[in-house]
Amino acid sequence: MIHSIEARDIRFPTSRDSHGSDAMNPDPDYSCAYATLKMRGGDPDGNGLTFTIGRGNDLCVAAINGLGKHLIGRSLDEFEADLGLASRLLLNDSQYRWLGPEKGVVHLAAAALINAVWDALAKRAGKPLWRYVADMAPERIVSAIDFRHISDFLSQDEALDRLRQQEAGKAGRIRHLLQEGYPAYTTSAGWIGYTDAQIVQLLKAAYAEGWRHFKIKVGGDLAGDVRRCALFRETLGNDVKLSVDANQVWGVDQAVAAIKAIAPYDIYWVEEPTSPDDVLGHKEIARQVAPIQLATGEHAHNKVMFKQFLQAKAIGFCQIDSCRLAGVNEVIAVMLMADKAGIPVCPHAGGVGLCEYVQHLSMIDYVCISGTMENRVIEHAAHLHQHFRNPIEIRNGRYLAPSAPGYSVDLWPQSMAEHEFPHGKVWAEEAAVS
Numbered sequence: 001m002i003h004s005i006e007a008r009d010i011r012f013p014t015s016r017d018s019h020g021s022d023a024m025n026p027d028p029d030y031s032c033a034y035a036t037l038k039m040r041g042g043d044p045d046g047n048g049l050t051f052t053i054g055r056g057n058d059l060c061v062a063a064i065n066g067l068g069k070h071l072i073g074r075s076l077d078e079f080e081a082d083l084g085l086a087s088r089l090l091l092n093d094s095q096y097r098w099l100g101p102e103k104g105v106v107h108l109a110a111a112a113l114i115n116a117v118w119d120a121l122a123k124r125a126g127k128p129l130w131r132y133v134a135d136m137a138p139e140r141i142v143s144a145i146d147f148r149h150i151s152d153f154l155s156q157d158e159a160l161d162r163l164r165q166q167e168a169g170k171a172g173r174i175r176h177l178l179q180e181g182y183p184a185y186t187t188s189a190g191w192i193g194y195t196d197a198q199i200v201q202l203l204k205a206a207y208a209e210g211w212r213h214f215k216i217k218v219g220g221d222l223a224g225d226v227r228r229c230a231l232f233r234e235t236l237g238n239d240v241k242l243s244v245d246a247n248q249v250w251g252v253d254q255a256v257a258a259i260k261a262i263a264p265y266d267i268y269w270v271e272e273p274t275s276p277d278d279v280l281g282h283k284e285i286a287r288q289v290a291p292i293q294l295a296t297g298e299h300a301h302n303k304v305m306f307k308q309f310l311q312a313k314a315i316g317f318c319q320i321d322s323c324r325l326a327g328v329n330e331v332i333a334v335m336l337m338a339d340k341a342g343i344p345v346c347p348h349a350g351g352v353g354l355c356e357y358v359q360h361l362s363m364i365d366y367v368c369i370s371g372t373m374e375n376r377v378i379e380h381a382a383h384l385h386q387h388f389r390n391p392i393e394i395r396n397g398r399y400l401a402p403s404a405p406g407y408s409v410d411l412w413p414q415s416m417a418e419h420e421f422p423h424g425k426v427w428a429e430e431a432a433v434s
């Protein structure tokens with residue numbers, strides 16, 4: 001039984017070296033509001049996190065404490081018997097719901113808590129999360145989803161039919177996944193705060209490690225964007241994939257002009273070219289820059305936004321985020337919608353804990369939903385993995401399937417203590433210096 005919720009404010013000072021910097025967010029301190037469901041009676045504690053870039057992490061902690069009360073006194077058996085229960089308890093608190101609905105701080109906090117429930121369930125089952133879901137019958141998976149605001153695009157029966165249809169090849173796909181891992185791309189070489197020399201050196205090192213798909217940040221001044229794309233091709237040639245990420249800085253017309261300027265460098269996708277809420281703006285940009293595809297979703301705050309992006313045919317890649325959406329339940333709903341639309345799911349990751357999380361989601365997509373890895377890649381960034389008890393494992397530009405029970409976001413106690421804001425060692429030292 002869950003007898004208490006612990007919520008902690010954990011921050012890493014990544015802005016000191018421009019790790020994670022982009023055109024919109026020049027100085028992120030990768031952070032997480034970290035929720036632990038404390039159990040009594042022998043069940044494992046559940047850990048979940050939601051990702052922020054520093055200030056505001058305290059607001060997520062407050063929301064986790066406020067919402068978390070709904071889970072106290074509940075047993076893991078209840079959540080096992082009803083996979084939609086945690087989502088309903090947390091998303092239907094009408095007074096908190098007013099602050100969204102289903103977006104912003106409250107939704108991020110709900111994600112941490114819902115993911116913590118899934119972590120505890122998978123740990124108790126002795127399976128990594130992806131396998132815990134993959135071993136479920138289609139009816140069980142569908143029972144996790146709230147179809148209320150999406151059934152006009154994807155009905156419960158359609159979702160069930162698709163999952164049943166994919167049952168046949170599941171065992172073979174699990175074998176393939178365990179042998180081959182899942183394809184990925186890396187963002188680590190192209191942060192906007194890095195110098196050209198740093199980028200060249202990192203690109204060469206990443207290529208030597210086996211990476212063949214890269215993403216660099218754009219959206220600074222246009223001449224600089226063109227120069228960086230040219231630098232990329234000069235460094236690695238034309239046999240590797242290049243995606244770019246503008247992190248929302250452009251208006252619609254500006255995006256079209258900028259994308260046309262970098263188009264000669266063979267751009268695989270352009271990510272977040274404009275406001276993440278502007279479905280029709282994305283559609284217009286996509287129309288004008290075709291055949292270059294747009295990717296978005298790391299700031300698409302709920303399944304209704306994704307439904308509209310997909311209905312409007314405004315995106316070519318669907319970038320789910322493990323804690324922008326309200327946890328595993330809402331992500332599965334979006335992956336099923338993307339599958340129906342024929343749009344590949346390529347999760348947003350990086351940050352802290354996002355790579356650990358989304359590997360499971362792409363593997364669920366492959367084994368249970370889409371049945372393919374074609375045109376699909378998981379984002380990778382090289383930072384902060386050492387703080388996790390079961391960090392991601394990469395080989396030749398692919399994620400190896402995690403094997404430890406749970407959802408892979410257990411932080412080492414010492415890492416938590418040192419990075420707790422504002423009194424952990426790392427932050428207390430900074431306060432003393434400044």
Ligand SMILES: [Mg+2]
Nearest residue numbers: 245271272298
């Ligand atoms: Mg991005």
